[in-house]
Amino acid sequence: MKHYRKEIWLELPRRRGFVNITPRVEECLRESGVREGLCLVNPMHITASVFINDDESGLHADYEEWLEHLAPHEPVARYRHNRTGEDNADAHLKRQVMGREVVVAITDGALDFGQWEQIFYAEFDGRRRKRVLVKIIGE
Numbered sequence: 001m002k003h004y005r006k007e008i009w010l011e012l013p014r015r016r017g018f019v020n021i022t023p024r025v026e027e028c029l030r031e032s033g034v035r036e037g038l039c040l041v042n043p044m045h046i047t048a049s050v051f052i053n054d055d056e057s058g059l060h061a062d063y064e065e066w067l068e069h070l071a072p073h074e075p076v077a078r079y080r081h082n083r084t085g086e087d088n089a090d091a092h093l094k095r096q097v098m099g100r101e102v103v104v105a106i107t108d109g110a111l112d113f114g115q116w117e118q119i120f121y122a123e124f125d126g127r128r129r130k131r132v133l134v135k136i137i138g139e
């Protein structure tokens with residue numbers, strides 16, 4: 001069985017945003033040489049998420065609005081976590097809703113997606129460098 005590990009580094013200039021990382025994960029898959037197996041993708045930060053969905057700007061705007069409704073950033077004093085000197089409690093909650101990681105099957109050397117599926121990195125407390133782990137195992 002083959003094993004492959006790579007970190008993808010990202011730095012978003014804004015506090016929040018979504019980045020389609022599918023091409024970078026596909027590059028990792030090519031480097032791995034795995035033809036049949038599994039690919040795990042997860043952010044190595046507790047204020048970011050990785051998820052699978054459609055690459056459609058209206059959907060991304062809907063996510064932004066919905067998440068801000070569920071866990072608004074301000075007022076920051078509303079969150080006990082922020083009493084530690086942080087201002088990112090909302091980012092932790094948004095990450096919990098959007099999830100930690102995705103696992104995608106690898107079939108015949110390709111990510112085995114359904115129609116329109118893409119892998120996204122979601123940033124909820126940006127403006128600094130963060131990493132995403134890609135771990136691939138298989139034959």
